[in-house]
Amino acid sequence: MLLSEGINQGFVIPTDYTRKLTLDGITQSYQVYKIRLDKLYYNDQNDRIATWVNKYKEENNIEDFDVLSDDYNQIIENFIFESNPKAIEKTKKNIELVGQREPGVVLNDGRIIDGNRRYTCLRKIHETNPNTNHFEAVILDRDIRENKKEIKLLELSIQHGEEGKIDYNPIDRLVGLHNDVIKNELITIDEYQKTVNESRASINKKIEQANLMVEFLEFIEAPEKFYIARDLELDGPLGEIPAILNKVRTEEEKEDLKLIIFSNLLMKPKGDITRFVRKIKTIADSEHVSDFVEEQLEFVEETAEKLVEFEDINSKVINNEFRSDEKLQNKMVQSLEKYEIKTKKDLTRMKPVQDMQKFYVTLENMDTNMFSKLSFEEQEELNQTICACKEELDKLSAKLGEMQADA
Template identity: 55%
Template sequence: MNLLVEGINKGIVKSTEMSKKITIDGHTETYKVYKVKLDYLFFNDQNDRIATWISQYKADNNIDKIDIKDKEEYNEIIHNFIVKSNPEAIKKTKANIELVEQREPGVILTDGRVIDGNRRFTCLRELSKKDPRFNYFETIILNEDLDNHAKQIKMLELMIQHGEESKVDYNPIDRLVGVYNDIIEKKLLTASEYAYSTNITENEVNKQIELANLLVEFLEIINAPKQFYIARDMNLDGPLRELQGILKKIKDEDKRDEIKNVAFVNFLMQPHGDMTRFIRKIKTVVSSNFLNDYLEEQLDIAEKVLDRLPEEGKMTNEVIKKEFRSDEETKEILKNSLDKAEMKAKSTESRNKPLQFLGKIEDLLEAIDTNIFMKLKDEEKNEILGKINQIEVLLNQIREDANV
């Protein structure tokens, strides 16, 4: 059904006096706002906010796509995902709509797909069960279809949900899944188009692409390809960013792969409660002479852990908790291995600190342009000489201590 034609003719869609400006493909236009009966709308399963929940449902039910033939059943499935993705936000939005009704129009396509306003649609669905005045969704209706205008519609969704006036509270892993789906896998958008749509720099988008690729690599390593909900439940955004920073320091490709494998096994086992801080410790080891010893020790443990992985498609959160997170002995070995390497690296770093500091001081002193002294007043010269005398006292003290 085309809601702009049949919907209006059948009374499913009602006109309002409201309008709203939106920008599509670089063109800003004013669109009329309608009231549409909830029964003729359906959620957008391409919404990045629920990307990991969609992946979990597909994995649990061994399907490639959620069937939309039974619209009510389909809506119930997605409805639950949106509630679970942020229960507090749903509670707040629902209370606000109940108090002052819907204030911000959504955006839908002529077939009823909700492009913007999935959370408002969710709240209205719940409120309408008790009060018929919430049976309608106020929205713009775009005369487009997803098949022929997928790129423009996706860019519109991103612009609305990531614009300066409407920053969304995505789970960071859901955001990375959106980047993976739209830029890497489907190639729906380029990095430049994604940056334009989300009001961030292309450089930042490229960083997110790197993170998304790391996320996909991790899931493949643990035999859980594209089971993104696992990474969401592990809260891997922080650890992935720390790993990304570490890998930028490594030029050798083989060494990079070894560090990734070590980090991925630590992600899986979680030997420390705060994995972001734990992975950060590896930075100290990477820049020391103890990296090879650390990797050799860790890779030996990693090989044994990876040998225990279930076959592809059998990995679940329950398996992770039961078979890996409960293995206190291996977790302690992983933790002690990193602690030991970090301690050695910091010890060497501390011994080298005085020489590093003195080198920096020497560079700074050499950078002073002494020709400028001729232009200084006597008062300014005296201040400089006083500072030189203080430095000489400190240097003499260091010289004495070094001769002990």
């Protein structure tokens, strides 16, 4: 039964409250209703739980949920809770104290578009307090199959545009971006960017990270098992990779370096993987990058051979079979640390040249027009400093000349 028919049945109660929403570019106020909890159901297409849904479908070998099944709401509720238990508990306590302050948004068939967390809290409160039995929300006369794009834009607008940046797991955010913009082309990049109110540069970076996430999962023979990226906490490393790849010139070098990084992400050789990957950036910008790549590609080959041994790659297999391989991990660590030391020595050796280059740039860009604004005493002080610099430069030049003569 549609919620619009529930007013006569008593499970939907009109209130005096309204909420402003923007649909199809038009902003207007919509009436808020009190809707009985058992007449509503979660939105399994909510980006906040994208990786949880992805994992459940993969483990249970299903394409879609049966929203009419008896256990559907409980399954999704578990995802909502597990995605951020602290936030759920905080919201629950707040609702118990002051009631539901922010109305949600639901479709006429009962699907919750905005307010899954509040609905979860109300359900949990209802378990011990049956008097808490309604969810306050706007009811939209829309069908998610016929209005999928419109509803997705509304969801993005509410959760990113109107309420500011929310606590999405970054990987869930990338999965939503991949599904809606890249893979299914439900919405365009321009529509996404405008709706979430972020710069185009920021969105482009996220798209690049989403593509790298997809490539990594394909590399480990686990295509579109996005929950693995969440379990491995890859959001930090994914943000570092583009800057590393930009350090090399050819596409072949980029592909080799990408495979090396992917192997390190899989094996997690040492400590914080984001910091570990970040060290590769320094090496990639040095004269040792070719030797580093050549050595590391051997470990990529070992990793690839190891991947062939398993028919099904998942988070458990990665932790138990790959990240427990201390022998391979140690070789990867030793290789990186060796080239890191070489790179640091080069940087230390080149520091006098870099310091002098910075000094030259400072002098070259000095605005001499400002000299006239100095007092006589300040001009004298500046002149004395210039003379002192000339003396030091003469000493440095003489010292360098002596060393060259002895060479």
